[in-house]
Amino acid sequence: MKFIKCDELKPGMRLAKPIYSKKGVLLYDRASVLRDMQSIENIKSFGLIGLFILEPAEPVPPMTQEDLEFERFQTVMYNEIMEELERIIKKHKQEKFPNIVAQIIKNYGNLRKKISFQQSLRSADDYIYKHSLNVAILSAMITHSMNVPLSEQNEAVMASVIHDIGKLTLPVELQSKQQTTEDERNIIDGHEIQGYPIIDEAFSSQPNIKRACNQARKILFDYWNGNPIQNQKTLMAAKVLVVAGIFDKETAVRIDDSPVSEVNVIRKMMSRPDVFDPRVVKGLTDSLNILVPGVSVELNTGEKALVIRTNDDDFLRPTILSFRDNSIIDLSNRGAYGNLEIVDIMKTLDNRCVMDTSKMKALGISVEEPEYV
Template identity: 80%
Template sequence: MLFIKCDELKPGMRLARPIYSKKGALLYDRAHVLKDMQSIENIKNFGLIGVFILEPAEPVPPMTQDDIEFERFQTVMYHEIMDEMEHIVKTHKQEHFPNICAQIIKSYGNLNKKITFQQALRSTEDYIYKHSLNVGILSAMICHSLGVSLSDQNEAVMAGVIHDIGKLTLNAELQSKLNCSQEELSVIDAHEVAGYPIIDDAFSFLPNVRRACNQSRKILYDYWRNNIVDTSKALISAKVLVVAGVFDKETAVRVDDAPISEVLVIRKMMQRSDVFDHKVVKALVDSLNILFPGVSVELNTGEKALVIRTNEADFLRPTVLSFKDNTIIDLSNRGAYGNLEIVDIMKTMDNRYIMDTSKMKALGFSVDEPEYV
């Protein structure tokens, strides 16, 4: 699978992922062949920077119905959030914001199952809007897992979606830059603070939205600058925003930078409980499919292995099948494998996996069978 910029598309190429309109209507399905220049011009007119293309002999990648719906939902909500944030910047008033957050909570704030969190490719121009959407979705799921009140969940989602509105006036490259200098951090922080009067005006009836944004900003500002971090008085919505914001930022798929794996990001969070509340991090882990059957991993010995059974008690220590000698390793058995651990995930370009569940069942393992479309 290759990412091809729109200007480099050619007739005969096959789409690897579906393309939706702003309203969520399917425009081009997976495996659609770009037959002529008109199809390519249509894609350019959708405002996309590029699309994922299948290589000549590559089969269509597996997607479940949940994967497809998540991608459609992201497309629709991205455009709604972009339009609403531009409206708020101009008028300091919200128009559709409560409805946007209600849609996020309805779709992803009441799930009783984990989801595979698919990251859409981002450019410098659309980074803030896609980041805001994903932080809102993650906040909704974390709050549901924590069992907080609906009002707290609503405030957390609102803060997640609106927290970066001040950064829209930043240089486009700084909006999405992952590793910043101390000087750049100060510039970014100043723009974020400059957006708070807008949040105050638009959310005057919900002061905790602004408080959550400010508290999370202060926590992360001290964290990035290696200062002492104090979260003792932070709202639960601020703690959720810290975890959701950093997770999305570091795992985001950028045009000009490779993402950090979910395992590395969560492991880093677990090592800094003074910054990332351990209950909130656990709620994030409990909401997402990360180390599930079919995922290829690298062990600290350098060996490669395949996850064949999850470990709900400690997701970092599942049961794996070694590629080296086909031995089954139960990492939850610390007596036998205490020094062995997963250091990272081996990923395909679009982060999707598929495995033969029938073989796993024949070996006596109980595994979920996703319904691929």
């Protein structure tokens, strides 16, 4: 599988992932062949920056129904959020905002199991809209996992969708820049602040929305600049926004930069409980499939291994199969493996993991078997 920009697409290429319309209608299924230039021109009109394309002899990678639904939902909500944020900037009034938030909570704020969080590729032009959507989805899952009141869940998701509206007035290259200088951070911070009067007017009856955005901004501004963190009387929505925002920002799949692995991001959060509330971080790890069967990992010894069983008590210490000697290592046994740690994850290009569960079962290892499509 490889990523091809739309300008470089050629007839005969096969799609590795489905393409949906703004309304969620399937336009091109996986393995669809780009038969002619008209098909390519049609795809270009969708505003996509590029596509994941299968190698000539590569089979279609398995995806679960949940994976496909997540892709469809992201496409629909991305377009709705983009239209709504642009409307709010122009009119300082919300129209579809409550419905957007309700859809996110309905689909991802009431789950009874963890999900695999698939990151879609971003460009500078669509970064803020996709970031806002993903942060909102993460916030819905985190608050549900934490069992917070519905009112606070609503505030967290609302703040997540609207928090970056001021950044839309930034130069495009600064909207999604990963590594920034102090001067650039000051410029970004100023634009965020300029967006607050808009939030204040659009959410005049819900002052906690602007308050949560402002509190989260201050915490992260001090974090990036190495200042002491002032987080007394911080709203739950702000605490969730800080964790969800950084997780999505660091793990985002970009054209011009490589994502940080989920393990490294969460380790960084755990090392700074003054910035990232440990309860919220746990809500995040309790919501996502990260170190699950099929994930290849690198250990602090330099060895490579395969995760064969999750650890619900401490996701960073699952049971693994060493590639060096095929030995099974239960990292939860700190007495035997206390000095052994997972330092990173190795994934496929589109950030997914797939394993042959039948072989694991033949070894007597019980693993969950997803229903691939």
